Amino acid sequence: MTKMMQFGKNTSYALSLLFFFLIPFSVSTPYIKLLPIPTPAVVTSLTAFSAMMFYLLCKKTNRISDPLNHYEKSFLLLFFAPVATSTLFSFVLVNKFLSVEYLKYFQNSLPTRLLYYIAFFFLVTFSLKISNQYTEKQIEGIVKLYALSVLLLIAIGIWQLIAFLFDIPFLNLHTRSHLHNVSGDSLFNFRLTSFADEPSYLGPIIIDFLILGWLLFKRKISYIFVCLLPSLIVLIFSFSFSAYANIALLIGFLIIIGMTSNKKYRRFSIISLAFIFVMLIVLYITKNELFLQFFMPVLGRFETLFDIKSHSRLYMYVMPIIWLFTQSSFLIPIFGFGPGAFDFLSMTRILPNRTSFSVSSNNMYIDILFEHGLIGFVSLTVGLILLFLKLFKNRFENKYYFTALLLFTHLLITSLYRADFVTPRFWGDIIIIFLLMRIGGNNRKKIYLNK
Numbered sequence: 481m482t483k484m485m486q487f488g489k490n491t492s493y494a495l496s497l498l499f500f501f502l503i504p505f506s507v508s509t510p511y512i513k514l515l516p517i518p519t520p521a522v523v524t525s526l527t528a529f530s531a532m533m534f535y536l537l538c539k540k541t542n543r544i545s546d547p548l549n550h551y552e553k554s555f556l557l558l559f560f561a562p563v564a565t566s567t568l569f570s571f572v573l574v575n576k577f578l579s580v581e582y583l584k585y586f587q588n589s590l591p592t593r594l595l596y597y598i599a600f601f602f603l604v605t606f607s608l609k610i611s612n613q614y615t616e617k618q619i620e621g622i623v624k625l626y627a628l629s630v631l632l633l634i635a636i637g638i639w640q641l642i643a644f645l646f647d648i649p650f651l652n653l654h655t656r657s658h659l660h661n662v663s664g665d666s667l668f669n670f671r672l673t674s675f676a677d678e679p680s681y682l683g684p685i686i687i688d689f690l691i692l693g694w695l696l697f698k699r700k701i702s703y704i705f706v707c708l709l710p711s712l713i714v715l716i717f718s719f720s721f722s723a724y725a726n727i728a729l730l731i732g733f734l735i736i737i738g739m740t741s742n743k744k745y746r747r748f749s750i751i752s753l754a755f756i757f758v759m760l761i762v763l764y765i766t767k768n769e770l771f772l773q774f775f776m777p778v779l780g781r782f783e784t785l786f787d788i789k790s791h792s793r794l795y796m797y798v799m800p801i802i803w804l805f806t807q808s809s810f811l812i813p814i815f816g817f818g819p820g821a822f823d824f825l826s827m828t829r830i831l832p833n834r835t836s837f838s839v840s841s842n843n844m845y846i847d848i849l850f851e852h853g854l855i856g857f858v859s860l861t862v863g864l865i866l867l868f869l870k871l872f873k874n875r876f877e878n879k880y881y882f883t884a885l886l887l888f889t890h891l892l893i894t895s896l897y898r899a900d901f902v903t904p905r906f907w908g909d910i911i912i913i914f915l916l917m918r919i920g921g922n923n924r925k926k927i928y929l930n931k
Contacts, residue, residue: 485541489613492527496607499527500626504633507681510653522905524599531606538610548608549809552825552914556604559735560864562848562856563597563819569811569853570818576809585824589839593820596902607911608627611918619915623692626908631690631706635713637674637682644670651675672717683723684894685905686711687730690911691890695883719775722897729893730886737875757920792831795895796841800825800850816853825850844895864892871917880920 506520515522548556561761567590574586611619623624636651643650655673671679693707715723738749798864800822805813817824829837849857871885889910900906 481540487535488530488537492530492610493614493618494536495523495527495530496622497625499523499603499904501629503626503908504629504685505683506674506904507676508653509677511675521596521599524603524904524907528599528603528606530717532602534613535609538613540760542773548605549918551867551917552608555863555867555910556601558859558866560597560601560853562852562859563594565855566816566818566852567594567753569815570821571810573817579828581827582824584827585821586818589820589823590818593902597819600902600907604907604914605909608914611742611915616919619919620696622915623912624696626912627689627692627696630685630790631710633674633676634689634710634714635683635684637672637718638675638710641713641717644672671719672714674714679718679720680722680897681717682718683720683726683765684890684898684900686715687726687894688887688905691883691886694886695879695916702903704916716826722901726890726893726897730890733889792833792835792838793842795831796838797843797846799829800841800846803829804850804853812853814853814855816849816851816856819851821851822847840899841898842897844899844901847899847901865912868892871913874920878920878923880916880923882915887916888913 489822502520502523512518512520549867570586570590574582587773603807640650640657642648650791653673655676656678657673658663672681674681676682676685689707690711693711697703715727735749735753738745741749803825804816807813820839821854822837822841826837826839831837841850843861845857848860852860868885869889871881871888874881875885876882887909891906891913895901895906
């Protein structure tokens with residue numbers, strides 16, 4: 481390998497390591513505003529550009545022999561093709577609406593969103609194209625550095641918990657660690673955020689760590705004390721309803737996998753399901769006061785959870801769909817309002833509590849439907865289903881496929897309450913999933929669940 485090739489490889493790999501290490505920081509406003517341009521955008525662009533340049537250098541010397549496979553191409557095409565159709569249709573809408581707000585969105589938010597899409601498309605495409613230049617150990621190193629960064633997030637979260645309980649100094653991070661929308665007595669008047677802006681941002685990243693940690697920690701005792709217990713402590717005291725629901729759905733999915741496994745794990749899954757069911761019945765009948773007070777920051781929010789007039793998030797889930805399908809033109813539901821068009825809603829709609837509409841519904845599927853229309857929603861759904869079926873079919877092949885399946889399922893769940901499909905964490909997970917699939921394809925060894 482020439483010096484130029486080695487330099488390109490080292491630079492690209494170093495920036496990839498930096499990109500994955502900084503993923504957890506992308507949920508912190510001080511980090512985002514560290515540079516005049518949003519810091520995650522700068523890091524993503526540099527990493528994508530470096531990967532592209534290294535790919536072109538390798539191609540020039542005929543060193544690239546591992547192009548994108550069918551599933552990678554299909555997913556990228558099905559996700560990004562509707563971006564183009566929706567963008568083209570927005571040129572029609574800007575003349576049709578004659579709206580100052582839509583023109584402002586068209587001139588500002590639309591170009592910004594397109595730049596993000598381009599950066600992430602190049603990042604994923606060229607990161608996968610050059611991945612054959614890295615050893616399996618180097619790829620594992622990327623995942624390890626992401627896990628190390630999440631461990632730092634968790635450590636600061638535990639420090640924050642100790643600070644709340646024993647009144648010791650803590651970082652002045654200005655996060656949303658206060659309780660809100662809660663009625664009833666609670667044992668605590670705080671929620672853990674670590675350096676994230678709010679608790680709901682913690683769940684997706686920490687659960688990434690729980691899943692990837694199962695692959696990274698060779699000794700399960702290390703996994704329990706270094707990964708599992710610290711993660712659960714921070715998640716529990718984050719009092720994030722979405723994180724609790726996320727874990728519950730993942731456990732349910734694991735039970736389903738166990739049901740499709742051998743006799744031993746089917747029995748274990750049935751026992752686990754029965755235990756959970758009995759515990760829920762006991763808690764419902766006894767209504768333990770200590771339990772209710774401990775989890776009141778979560779349970780207290782159930783009163784308004786399904787009230788569209790009181791629950792802003794539900795309002796942002798339902799109303800954009802209604803507004804999309806009640807337009808005078810039948811083409812708008814088909815092509816959508818344009819990439820990033822929730823910004824247009826934030827300028828023209830208000831919530832029941834008289835505050836401005838958010839720039840996102842906090843649900844990827846609803847955001848895609850509103851912005852890219854039925855074409856985008858159907859295309860995304862097909863892409864997700866194809867990838868899920870591939871992973872589910874090979875779930876017992878080896879630990880890499882199994883981990884990729886859990887991580888992808890987790891990504892589908894988090895997309896229900898975090899529309900982070902233009903963030904480093906979403907596309908970082910996509911890269912990891914595809915890399916694990918590649919490694920899994922080269923390690924055709926059945927894992928314990930299917931013995």
